[in-house]
Amino acid sequence: MTLPVPPTQKATILSTPGDPSALLYHPAHPIPQPAPGQVLVKNAVAGINYIDTYFRTGLYPGQTPTILGREAAGVVVALGPPAEQDQDQDQYHGLRVGDRVIWLANGGYAEYSAVPAGMAVRLPDGLAFADAAAAFMSGLTALALTRETYRVRAGDWVLLHAAAGGVGFLMTQVLKKAGARVIATAGGREKVEVVEGLGADCVIDYRGGEGKGWVERVMEITGGEGVDVVYDSVGKDTWEGSLEAVKRKGTVVWFGNSSGPVPPLPLNRLSPKCVKIARPTLFGYIATRQEFEGYAHALFELLTSGALKVKIHGMYSLEDVPKAHVDLESRKTMGKLLIRFD
Ligand code: NDP
Numbered sequence: 001m002t003l004p005v006p007p008t009q010k011a012t013i014l015s016t017p018g019d020p021s022a023l024l025y026h027p028a029h030p031i032p033q034p035a036p037g038q039v040l041v042k043n044a045v046a047g048i049n050y051i052d053t054y055f056r057t058g059l060y061p062g063q064t065p066t067i068l069g070r071e072a073a074g075v076v077v078a079l080g081p082p083a084e085q086d087q088d089q090d091q092y093h094g095l096r097v098g099d100r101v102i103w104l105a106n107g108g109y110a111e112y113s114a115v116p117a118g119m120a121v122r123l124p125d126g127l128a129f130a131d132a133a134a135a136f137m138s139g140l141t142a143l144a145l146t147r148e149t150y151r152v153r154a155g156d157w158v159l160l161h162a163a164a165g166g167v168g169f170l171m172t173q174v175l176k177k178a179g180a181r182v183i184a185t186a187g188g189r190e191k192v193e194v195v196e197g198l199g200a201d202c203v204i205d206y207r208g209g210e211g212k213g214w215v216e217r218v219m220e221i222t223g224g225e226g227v228d229v230v231y232d233s234v235g236k237d238t239w240e241g242s243l244e245a246v247k248r249k250g251t252v253v254w255f256g257n258s259s260g261p262v263p264p265l266p267l268n269r270l271s272p273k274c275v276k277i278a279r280p281t282l283f284g285y286i287a288t289r290q291e292f293e294g295y296a297h298a299l300f301e302l303l304t305s306g307a308l309k310v311k312i313h314g315m316y317s318l319e320d321v322p323k324a325h326v327d328l329e330s331r332k333t334m335g336k337l338l339i340r341f342d
Contacts, residue, residue: 004077005040007031008028008031009029009112010028010110011029011109011111011318012319013026013109014056014065018056020322020329023068023325025318031111032107034079034114036080036081037091037117038079038117039078039103039120040078040079040112041074041101041112041115043072043073043108043111043112044073045072045129045132045339046071046108047336047337048069048316048328048338049070049166050233050328051070052068052070055068059257068106069106069107070105070106071108072102072113073100074341075099076098077112078097079117092117094122095122099122100129102123103121104136105120111318118289119292121292121297124300124304126304127303127304130315130338134335135299138169138170138171139299139303140282140285140286141255141282142167142170142174143299144282144286145253146175148280150229150251150253152175152178152229155181156180156181157181157222157225158182158183158229158231159185159227159229159242161184161231162185162234164186164194164195164334165335166333166337167233168195168233169195169198169310169334170310171231172184172198173309176199176200177307182199182200183202183203183204183217183218183221183227184200186205187205187206187207187331190334202217204218214241214245226247226248227245228250228251229250229252229253230250232255233254233256233258235257235262236257236259236263238259246275248273248275249274250276252277253278255278255279255280265277311335312335313333314338316337316338316339
């Protein structure tokens with residue numbers, strides 16, 4: 001069974017790496033055919049993530065022209081053909097036409113995406129597409145980094161940068177639920193207030209609002225010791241400070257480049273404080289179906305029980321995706337940016 005699919009779709013295409021103006025709206029783009037093992041999803045809401053800007057600029061290499069966007073929530077409208085081999089395995093992981101799903105793959109800036117069935121998961125009934133898309137990639141990242149990259153324990157001092165962002169907003173809540181003592185950074189008074197509202201123990205305006213360096217503040221708060229772990233997705237601008245703010249035998253988790261990549265690090269920089277460095281990617285923690293479903297279901301439980309709140313900065317149309325990239329890169333946003341398809 002398939003659901004009706006029109007001949008063409010609306011999509012936003014990256015023509016060639018560049019600034020946001022390289023993202024071009026196409027009103028009549030071909031709809032992909034799902035290959036064996038793929039499902040075709042009619043997207044309802046797609047997420048815009050900072051990683052999309054890395055692919056747009058070419059910081060992360062990729063082919064062009066292409067459709068960016070690594071996640072969306074919607075309805076399965078077709079399954080690919082059955083594979084000739086492995087007939088006994090359910091290559092569609094129990095997904096059926098008509099299922100409400102969320103997926104992590106490529107090509108979310110379009111009305112329809114053909115994605116591997118292994119990277120799509122059925123949504124619980126009560127979870128709205130927008131809430132799911134606002135939380136999926138960001139929330140899985142928050143869970144994997146706090147459960148596996150460094151296992152956060154009650155009482156740990158944790159420094160989290162960009163805490164009002166898409167990942168940061170969710171990670172602050174995950175850290176507090178784990179019993180951590182959270183020192184958060186955010187740029188500007190409004191963002192600071194939002195993160196304070198999430199229960200962070202101390203929120204520092206690292207754009208200088210307090211007249212003191214944020215590293216100095218972290219050391220003051222922790223009685224001169226520093227923090228057990230730093231979660232740093234800002235990269236270039238915060239990296240040196242993060243190494244200073246971590247305590248002896250502590251861990252620095254570098255997981256993003258919002259201000260640019262960190263410079264090469266001579267390993268002997270780590271010796272004086274016996275510091276550990278991690279450079280994780282979410283996809284390394286959800287490589288098997290079991291891992292993917294395990295994290296997805298853990299996140300759904302947090303969302304449907306109301307234990308985790310989402311924050312949607314704004315809903316953009318496909319035509320407005322270039323503006324969304326400008327907003328994200330100019331540090332104007334709080335929480336998640338989404339694309340809605342009407
Ligand atoms: P955010 O919503 O967090 O946006 C980025 C934020 O970074 C900005 O709002 C801003 O917050 C802060 N920032 C600091 N310096 C700059 C700068 N020079 N330019 C732009 N922003 C700056 O984005 P996401 O939630 O989508 O992603 C957060 C980070 O997590 C990204 O670095 C992303 O790559 C990373 N990530 C990594 C994953 C992984 O698997 N490794 C998975 C998912 C996300 P403020 O104004 O408060 O400083």
